[in-house]
Amino acid sequence: MRLDMTPLRIAVAGLGTVGSATLRLLKQNAELVATRTGGRPVAVVAVSARDRNKARDCPLEGLAWVEDPRQMALLPDVDVVVELIGGADGMAKDVCEAALRHGKHVVTANKALLARHGAALAAEAEKQDRRLMFEAAAAAGIPIIKTLRESLAGNRMRVVQGILNGTCNYILTRMGEANLDFAVALREAQERGYAEADPAMDVDGYDTAHKLAVLAALAFGTKPDFDSVTVEGIRRITPVDLLYAAELKFRIKLLGVARLTDHGLEQRVGPCLVPVGTPLSKIDDVLNAVLVQGDAVGDVTLSGRGAGGGPTSSAVVADLVDLARGYAGLPFAVPVASLSATRTTPADRRESGWYIRLDVKDQPGVVADITAILRDEAISIESLLQRGRSPMNAVPVIITTHRVDEAAMRRAMEKIGKLESVRDEPCWLRIENA
Amino acid sequence: MRLDMTPLRIAVAGLGTVGSATLRLLKQNAELVATRTGGRPVAVVAVSARDRNKARDCPLEGLAWVEDPRQMALLPDVDVVVELIGGADGMAKDVCEAALRHGKHVVTANKALLARHGAALAAEAEKQDRRLMFEAAAAAGIPIIKTLRESLAGNRMRVVQGILNGTCNYILTRMGEANLDFAVALREAQERGYAEADPAMDVDGYDTAHKLAVLAALAFGTKPDFDSVTVEGIRRITPVDLLYAAELKFRIKLLGVARLTDHGLEQRVGPCLVPVGTPLSKIDDVLNAVLVQGDAVGDVTLSGRGAGGGPTSSAVVADLVDLARGYAGLPFAVPVASLSATRTTPADRRESGWYIRLDVKDQPGVVADITAILRDEAISIESLLQRGRSPMNAVPVIITTHRVDEAAMRRAMEKIGKLESVRDEPCWLRIENA
Numbered sequence: 018m019r020l021d022m023t024p025l026r027i028a029v030a031g032l033g034t035v036g037s038a039t040l041r042l043l044k045q046n047a048e049l050v051a052t053r054t055g056g057r058p059v060a061v062v063a064v065s066a067r068d069r070n071k072a073r074d075c076p077l078e079g080l081a082w083v084e085d086p087r088q089m090a091l092l093p094d095v096d097v098v099v100e101l102i103g104g105a106d107g108m109a110k111d112v113c114e115a116a117l118r119h120g121k122h123v124v125t126a127n128k129a130l131l132a133r134h135g136a137a138l139a140a141e142a143e144k145q146d147r148r149l150m151f152e153a154a155a156a157a158g159i160p161i162i163k164t165l166r167e168s169l170a171g172n173r174m175r176v177v178q179g180i181l182n183g184t185c186n187y188i189l190t191r192m193g194e195a196n197l198d199f200a201v202a203l204r205e206a207q208e209r210g211y212a213e214a215d216p217a218m219d220v221d222g223y224d225t226a227h228k229l230a231v232l233a234a235l236a237f238g239t240k241p242d243f244d245s246v247t248v249e250g251i252r253r254i255t256p257v258d259l260l261y262a263a264e265l266k267f268r269i270k271l272l273g274v275a276r277l278t279d280h281g282l283e284q285r286v287g288p289c290l291v292p293v294g295t296p297l298s299k300i301d302d303v304l305n306a307v308l309v310q311g312d313a314v315g316d317v318t319l320s321g322r323g324a325g326g327g328p329t330s331s332a333v334v335a336d337l338v339d340l341a342r343g344y345a346g347l348p349f350a351v352p353v354a355s356l357s358a359t360r361t362t363p364a365d366r367r368e369s370g371w372y373i374r375l376d377v378k379d380q381p382g383v384v385a386d387i388t389a390i391l392r393d394e395a396i397s398i399e400s401l402l403q404r405g406r407s408p409m410n411a412v413p414v415i416i417t418t419h420r421v422d423e424a425a426m427r428r429a430m431e432k433i434g435k436l437e438s439v440r441d442e443p444c445w446l447r448i449e450n451a
Numbered sequence: 452m453r454l455d456m457t458p459l460r461i462a463v464a465g466l467g468t469v470g471s472a473t474l475r476l477l478k479q480n481a482e483l484v485a486t487r488t489g490g491r492p493v494a495v496v497a498v499s500a501r502d503r504n505k506a507r508d509c510p511l512e513g514l515a516w517v518e519d520p521r522q523m524a525l526l527p528d529v530d531v532v533v534e535l536i537g538g539a540d541g542m543a544k545d546v547c548e549a550a551l552r553h554g555k556h557v558v559t560a561n562k563a564l565l566a567r568h569g570a571a572l573a574a575e576a577e578k579q580d581r582r583l584m585f586e587a588a589a590a591a592g593i594p595i596i597k598t599l600r601e602s603l604a605g606n607r608m609r610v611v612q613g614i615l616n617g618t619c620n621y622i623l624t625r626m627g628e629a630n631l632d633f634a635v636a637l638r639e640a641q642e643r644g645y646a647e648a649d650p651a652m653d654v655d656g657y658d659t660a661h662k663l664a665v666l667a668a669l670a671f672g673t674k675p676d677f678d679s680v681t682v683e684g685i686r687r688i689t690p691v692d693l694l695y696a697a698e699l700k701f702r703i704k705l706l707g708v709a710r711l712t713d714h715g716l717e718q719r720v721g722p723c724l725v726p727v728g729t730p731l732s733k734i735d736d737v738l739n740a741v742l743v744q745g746d747a748v749g750d751v752t753l754s755g756r757g758a759g760g761g762p763t764s765s766a767v768v769a770d771l772v773d774l775a776r777g778y779a780g781l782p783f784a785v786p787v788a789s790l791s792a793t794r795t796t797p798a799d800r801r802e803s804g805w806y807i808r809l810d811v812k813d814q815p816g817v818v819a820d821i822t823a824i825l826r827d828e829a830i831s832i833e834s835l836l837q838r839g840r841s842p843m844n845a846v847p848v849i850i851t852t853h854r855v856d857e858a859a860m861r862r863a864m865e866k867i868g869k870l871e872s873v874r875d876e877p878c879w880l881r882i883e884n885a
Binding site: 038042043045046049050052053054055056152157158159160163164167168169170171172173238296299311312313314315316317318319320321322327328330331332333334335337338339342343345346347350351352355 | 472476477479480483484486487488489490586591592593594597598601602603604605606607672730733745746747748749750751752753754755756761762764765766767768769771772773776777779780781784785786789
């Protein structure tokens with residue numbers, strides 16, 4: 018094999034947690050990395066960050082400082098621009114576009130950018146015959162991008178399901194094990210550094226949705242299409258839901274799910290009941306996991322830490338090693354021209370089993386009213402629990418249903434919500450089987 | 452990107468479960484595969500098997516039949532020989548050697564061959580500038596080979612731990628959940644088609660050891676060295692061990708473990724106690740899983756079905772798609788010349804916690820005798836259970852220890868085994884933490 022032994026020269030844009038961890042890892046394991054590329058060193062030559070004077074825990078000696086990272090595209094001694102700035106638009110997008118246009122390879126950890134502009138960037142990479150790599154953009158060091166792009170290439174994929182946000186998984190785990198309210202568990206996550214001061218991106222599901230859009234594109238050969246993802250977060254989950262779910266042998270997880278159905282591609286993010294014993298039910302705390310179901314391989318599950326400097330830099334360096342070895346694959350495995358547009362499953366046609374929690378007045382006939390409404394919508398009950406007795410006060414009624422589409426459920430929930438004996442809005446959550 | 456659009460032409464040697472599943476998968480998903488190679492079809496052109504007249508559930512129309520698969524090396528219209536014959540030596544080895552020597556790429560699922568002759572075959576591949584691919588050789592469709600070779604390339608690996616044999620995992624799971632003896636669970640596995648008529652390769656640990664030798668080479672940059680792997684199977688495990696282990700919050704799993712220690716590379720296969728809650732403790736039935744610990748990524752776990760036609764053919768086709776895309780990597784990621792010889796951790800220096808089960812006469816002073824022996828060997832007790840009372844009859848004593856090396860344990864177990872009050876051989880098993 019004729020290996021290229023000249024160093025692969027990289028410029029790193031963004032020196033936050035991931036950027037500085039990448040620099041540290043490339044230095045600390047430089048020899049190892051050079052061995053694994055077959056002798057070709059990976060050399061950082063330039064860096065850029067917003068504030069040059071900020072103290073940083075990473076090796077910067079001898080590296081060129083670039084004020085405007087878009088200028089990295091013009092550096093003649095740079096082969097790869099590593100974009101670790103973040104954000105769907107603005108500087109991150111400009112940096113990647115400029116780099117590709119000027120013949121640099123791009124490595125990025127930017128899920129938001131790829132979810133929104135992945136197809137356009139991939140088209141530019143193809144046109145320029147340059148690589149666009151993004152293992153770090155979903156689940157950090159868990160090699161799900163390469164697994165979908167390469168390892169499962171022989172499979173027709175049926176579903177990709179992931180616990181893709183460690184913050185949410187930590188919060189749900191703590192709510193369940195310590196009977197905490199969402200707000201309390203969130204505060205705890207913030208104190209431990211697992212959640213941002215503004216947690217919206219995580220707890221409202223957008224971070225998961227960005228990652229899901231990227232994974233769905235790879236799994237199903239479609240253009241990444243963030244706008245087709247239905248997104249819901251975990252704010253409305255209460256500890257009693259986790260309790261009842263556990264009693265019914267489920268866990269509640271924030272899942273990103275992409276599934277090919279008869280009606281198109283279903284992409285959604287939301288809290289789901291996952292049966293105890295299934296792979297994703299076992300993933301707790303800040304861990305992430307992705308389950309892929311292929312027609313030949315069956316179910317494959319990958320799990321590990323899905324965020325943080327170490328795991329994310331591991332993924333960035335894997336992409337760099339691939340580049341150094343002469344990797345020649347396309348960003349989404351297939352040419353952009355053959356990526357299909359998403360035919361989205363209409364929300365109403367999305368089927369699943371459901372969990373319903375109602376607060377009802379403890380009076381005769383309530384359950385009969387509720388079950389009559391479900392019957393009228395042809396919703397078949399799998400189980401019904403009525404807990405506690407407290408005549409004329411509110412008691413919870415918990416129902417699980419067999420598979421039925423969202424439209425029927427929505428109609429039934431509207432009618433049930435209007436019953437005089439039902440207090441508060443009904444809470445209904447999807448039951449997700451792989 | 453300039454993609455090669457001429458078909459990748461393959462010859463398949465061996466039409467057993469995996470061979471015929473590979474042919475079916477390539478036919479069934481032909482269009483998909485051609486898309487994922489960027490337009491290049493993967494075309495089977497020739498096949499070979501021992502008995503031409505056997506009925507086979509796979510498409511053979513239009514394929515050349517080759518009587519002697521070594522002759523595939525000479526077919527001018529073949530780019531890749533896929534070796535699915537099996538066995539460490541003999542025909543499988545000849546086929547792979549001949550193919551590489553005559554300039555064909557080789558894809559193989561043959562763990563035994565690679566564990567024993569992997570370095571020599573890789574050297575030949577390097578010399579001929581041809582690829583040697585073997586994703587299917589460990590854990591079937593679970594992409595652990597590519598993960599070690601590529602996705603974790605930035606990491607210094609600390610340990611690779613795997614449940615790599617579905618037969619053993621099924622037997623241990625059933626023994627634990629239904630309180631079955633090994634022989635009964637084995638028979639059940641055979642009836643379900645999970646175990647061979649001669650189960651030695653699986654239940655005595657050799658299959659796991661072959662896979663471990665391959666994984667260790669990739670993880671630690673050493674030559675695959677089957678002879679350095681200490682191998683023990685699961686025949687001596689009893690249902691009471693599974694019971695006591697569960698009581699102490701452990702599961703018993705047959706693990707292949709490769710770990711870098713201060714004293715060298717430790718490679719061993721044997722039944723281990725795995726703490727409940729850790730990723731491998733959750734893998735039941737016929738499922739396989741591999742946990743890799745890297746210095747940057749932390750723990751990554753991959754799980755799924757580790758055997759069978761579907762999962763194994765998924766891995767074979769992934770290798771073929773890589774080849775069709777122009778994959779140029781070396782078999783063990785680094786040149787054979789830079790693979791180090793294994794410096795094996797001496798068995799006596801291998802440290803861990805231990806589980807000990809003794810059958811002792813229920814008489815005063817027994818526990819004092821046992822604990823005195825452990826004290827004399829500086830073995831620190833973590834827990835001790837003495838169950839049941841049955842004066843002058845045998846009762847079990849269960850001890851777990853803190854970390855100590857194998858040499859001290861062996862000495863202590865010998866002395867304890869000689870105590871008049873101890874019946875039968877002491878049973879001692881390793882406690883494995885990642």
